[in-house]
Amino acid sequence: MIRTILIVLLFVAVAGTGYWGYSEHQEKNAVLLQAENNYQRAFHDLNFHMDSLHDKIGETIAMNTRNQLSPALAQVWRLTSEAHNDVGQLPLALLPFNKTEEFLTKMGEFSYRAAVRDLDKNPLSDKEYNTLKELYANSTEIQNELRKTESLAQKNNLRWMDVEMALATNKQPEDNTIIDGFKTVDKSVEGYSDVDFGTEVSNMEKMKDRDLSQLKGKKITKEEAKKIAIDFFQLKKNVKITVESTGKDAKYDAYSLTLYNPDTKGTTYMDLTKKGGYPLYVLYDRNVGKPKISLNEAMLQADDFLKKHMESKMEMVTSDQYDNIGVFTYARLDNGVRIYPETVSVKVALDNGDIMGYEGTDFLLAHVDDRTPTFKISEQEARTNLNPKFQVKETSKALIRNDINEEVYCYEFLGILGNDTFRVFINAENGNEEEVRKLKEAEPSYNDI
Numbered sequence: 001m002i003r004t005i006l007i008v009l010l011f012v013a014v015a016g017t018g019y020w021g022y023s024e025h026q027e028k029n030a031v032l033l034q035a036e037n038n039y040q041r042a043f044h045d046l047n048f049h050m051d052s053l054h055d056k057i058g059e060t061i062a063m064n065t066r067n068q069l070s071p072a073l074a075q076v077w078r079l080t081s082e083a084h085n086d087v088g089q090l091p092l093a094l095l096p097f098n099k100t101e102e103f104l105t106k107m108g109e110f111s112y113r114a115a116v117r118d119l120d121k122n123p124l125s126d127k128e129y130n131t132l133k134e135l136y137a138n139s140t141e142i143q144n145e146l147r148k149t150e151s152l153a154q155k156n157n158l159r160w161m162d163v164e165m166a167l168a169t170n171k172q173p174e175d176n177t178i179i180d181g182f183k184t185v186d187k188s189v190e191g192y193s194d195v196d197f198g199t200e201v202s203n204m205e206k207m208k209d210r211d212l213s214q215l216k217g218k219k220i221t222k223e224e225a226k227k228i229a230i231d232f233f234q235l236k237k238n239v240k241i242t243v244e245s246t247g248k249d250a251k252y253d254a255y256s257l258t259l260y261n262p263d264t265k266g267t268t269y270m271d272l273t274k275k276g277g278y279p280l281y282v283l284y285d286r287n288v289g290k291p292k293i294s295l296n297e298a299m300l301q302a303d304d305f306l307k308k309h310m311e312s313k314m315e316m317v318t319s320d321q322y323d324n325i326g327v328f329t330y331a332r333l334d335n336g337v338r339i340y341p342e343t344v345s346v347k348v349a350l351d352n353g354d355i356m357g358y359e360g361t362d363f364l365l366a367h368v369d370d371r372t373p374t375f376k377i378s379e380q381e382a383r384t385n386l387n388p389k390f391q392v393k394e395t396s397k398a399l400i401r402n403d404i405n406e407e408v409y410c411y412e413f414l415g416i417l418g419n420d421t422f423r424v425f426i427n428a429e430n431g432n433e434e435e436v437r438k439l440k441e442a443e444p445s446y447n448d449i
Contacts, residue, residue, distance in 0.1 A: 039160035046086035047146050053079040054139040061132050066119040073115035080108035145184050217276025225255045228277045282358040288324040291350035298326035298348035305355050324350050338398040341366035374409050375428040382411040382426040391416045
């Protein structure tokens, strides 16, 4: 009797295990099939968008009127964005496809800048038409290679999942058609690396490549970095500090410090530049309790912190509250002009006023000692370019970066339209509206939910 029961239980267990294994296998296959379908869709979309992009660039070369050219260039920009998005959905992270992605980005920036400008006053130059012709030739090569890859993949029933597995394990798949096709595309794009996209796109590229080489001061040692950290936080000698150099792939040459205070049981993280020992960022790690001080009181704490640690005169330009932390952004004040590229942010705990964080990277990257302000029109003239319904509450002078990363002096108008508050920047040279920024309202607290 017992033996029969055991046999039955064993049979049930084996059957259950088999069913579980079968279900797991089916679920795994369903996930893999879904992933394969997504990859196939993204690849077909990429081919479709590259075909459309090729045709649209060809059309722009033949156009001559602004009414047609501006919308066509906007379409080129949209299609490059779509193609870039398609590439991002394919398992190409381990493939050398960065040249093509970079090329699509530059193509998009070039077409966008041309589309939004007044082509009646500033038509496309001969150089820009030549750029369009080169883009057309390059898109032809990309289109042909992608079509060839798509055709061979369909003919040989190739799967993207096999490509992903092969790339992840550094193994060669049985058929290299897809990998070879994308390598060929990237190689052909490399041949167009000297295409002249104009100064506007070049300015945007330079902004991405900014570094800290212009900083003043000598290169500091790890021991000097520790001393700077102790002085910065006014810490006791019993604080435990570890210092590591940032890796080779890090954007900036710096020391990363971890400071543990046995008295408060708190840990602080800090990055210091090796040249000059300037703080890039500071983060104090602790739980923040319910607010006991106001946002204005927290701002005074941030003011005091910056007065102690910064030589430049800083002015608070935005304040936000995220849960129990106040976040304050400051711009450098230079002879009454707010220098918006040179900003720092300070985080303050609203339970006791502790400084929870500091971010100074943008300030260090953009800082210039000597600038020459240019204000060719008056404040009153600038006001005439504002929306008539915009109620101005405050006016100041400012330096901002426009959408092609050129520094532009502006009149800054803080005001209200409807129920929202905005900053409007009017170009101080020609009266153009350079930028409109909507000010955020305080974030609601979700801690008690």
